[in-house]
Amino acid sequence: MTFYDREAELDTLSDAVESPGADFVVVYGRRRVGKTELLKEFCANRPHIYFLAAQEAEHRQREKFLDQVADYFDERVPRIDGWDEAFEYLGEQLQREDLVVVIDEFPYLVAENDSLPSYVQGFVDQELDGTDSMIVLCGSSVSTMESEILGHESPLYGRRTAQLDVTPFSFQQAREVISYDIQDAIRSYAVTGGTPMYLTLFDYTQSLAANIQSHVLSPSAVLYNEPEFLLRTELRNPARYMSILEAVALGHTTPNEISGATGIDSGPLSKYLQTLRRLRLIERDVPVMASGKKSKRSRYRVADEFLRFWFRYVEPNRSSIEEAPEIVYDGTIEPDLPTHVATTFEDVCQEAVWEGIRRGTFDPYSEVGRWWYGEEEIDIVGLAPNDDRVLLAECKWTTDPVGEDLVESLRAKAEHVRWGPPDRDEQFALFSKSGFVDGLEAQLDDSWSLFTVADIDDLLTPS
Structure with a gap:
């Protein structure tokens, strides 16, 4: 994928690594926003070890991590039984050479061993300190990153020297990718939002209608089931959350309206809304001069344009899309799209x-x-x-x-x-x-x- 923008994020990382002393940096944000591409761009011309964790057994995760460290230093892989020893080994190697060490999808490691943050704490305090190296922990599970690394109760709390909350592109940033004229660029952004992967999937030599039909309405397309995938990575039982997102996307924006549309009582609904806000999937709006926390005139909105489009047009029409996607586009989406784009x-x-x-x-x-x-x-x-x-x-x-x-x-x-x-x-x-x-x-x-x-x-x- 072509790398776009992110100059401010690259500057933050560069300033950190070029400053004297060791650095512990946390990079997080929703899936598909370009965190991995950002870190690869940052590491491209620097000595680095980049480890991408996977959803697999703990011993395989640790073996692969050690393989990469040993391979960089051209050594035989040591016999090590625990993560504490693995980080000690990394620390010994960093005494020889200053590096950027990236552990991507760190939440996968935590899922297999919830003591990982404590081991990283020991590494930061004892092994990293005194070097000019940088360790970067990156993750797409916003809830895990905020609780296990950034939260007050985390062993790593207060130790980071920098953090980056990587968010989707604004329209101004996305305009670099969207090569339509300005009207169609706004219409296209209303479909993809600012998520880099979604933006770069579209072929801007084709019409917007063709892109929607091939990349969103096709049951074999990546974006057809994307929101379900996103929710299942964060939530064990996403069904109720999906019904809330659909209700908000269809214009039910107050708690009473959402409750009426979903059948969820106000007590549980409040907790669901809070979770969706924490995951950056919905936003709570209040009038510009109102006090945010106290205002009773709040409204909710889906925080991402693609999710808003998907829950407005795809989720309610799944059966019809499976049978005749062209008819869904011509009869349902195209006539209503100006209303969607207006927001x-x-x-x-x-x-x-x-x-x-x-x-x-x-x-x-x-x-x-x-x-x-x-x-x-x-x-x-x-x-x-x-x-x-x-x-x-x-x-x-x-x-x-x-x-x-x-x-x-x-x-x-x-x-x-x-x-x-x-x-x-x-x-x-x-x-x-x-x-x-x-x-x-x-x-x-x-x-x-x-x-x-x-x-x-x-x-x-x-x-």
């Missing part, structure tokens, strides 16, 4: 606002997010408390150009946003897939900014 477009516009703030296209705002109260909603609201300034923006993924109706609607909604003094500075922005009616910009004063998708593309293209 993605709001996120892309929010990225554009942040980039506009960095570039000076927008005035500074310290917080940017969605706002709602009762039946009223505004797609993007930015807050600048020190200047009593508020940004109010709407994003329209429609086939018709935006006109005065949206301007008047946004002005009316602004009156319901209770924030700042009565004489606050109000700035407005409109983002439109299909542009604006002739003469609209001339009718508006300097407090309004209008953005087409071409303008968004310019904003998100590196200067």
Whole structure:
């Protein structure tokens, strides 16, 4: 797979390895986000041992680890009975040469021997200390990495010198991969999200429809069962979690709505939602000026565009897809896809606002997010408390150009946003897939900014 972006992550790793002394680095994140490719890119021109753990018996895991260490130092494999001795052997070798040592999929080792973190602790404290080497523990099981390595009760707590939570690409980062024009790039991102493996599966010389049918709707395709695979790696009984994700993807976003759609009582549901949030599979949104933990106006959303697409279109239509995927695409997905993409477009516009703030296209705002109260909603609201300034923006993924109706609607909604003094500075922005009616910009004063998708593309293209 071609390596894209990740300059910030590479810089973090490079700064760590080039600083004096030993380093213990933790790299984690959901499957398919490119952790392995990142570490291989980092190690490419450095002396290193890269060990990829597998789901197999402990003695085979340890034997393979020792094989790689001994092979690097051109030695015979020592007779060793436990992980404590294996790490002692590695430590002896690091006295001869400074290396980067990567143990990928570390949770597989922990699954076979839950004492591994203690052995690594002994290695970090006694063997690694005093060298200029680096050990990197990497894993895709977010729950294991956070509890067994980063958690307060882990023997390794507080010993890391750096950590990387590798997340999917933003649209701006994914744009490097997606070679469609800007409209189709947004539509494509609404299907793949920012997961590098999903992005690179698509053939951008083919239409989006062809890619969806060949890579998502085909029962033999990798992405057809991908969400089930992801859930089964983290959860023993994923059925209820899948029903929650499907409910949220289909628009049931409050706890009461999710409970009604799934039949799960509010008590157990709260625990399921907490688990899905910890696994980065759903996010809890609150209005931008609300207190996050205390707000009762929370909504949930599927945290990944591909998962949202899959649970909206694939999971509810499995039987039909098995029989006639083309009919499912033509009759179910294509007519509804603009509604699905509209949510993605709001996120892309929010990225554009942040980039506009960095570039000076927008005035500074310290917080940017969605706002709602009762039946009223505004797609993007930015807050600048020190200047009593508020940004109010709407994003329209429609086939018709935006006109005065949206301007008047946004002005009316602004009156319901209770924030700042009565004489606050109000700035407005409109983002439109299909542009604006002739003469609209001339009718508006300097407090309004209008953005087409071409303008968004310019904003998100590196200067």
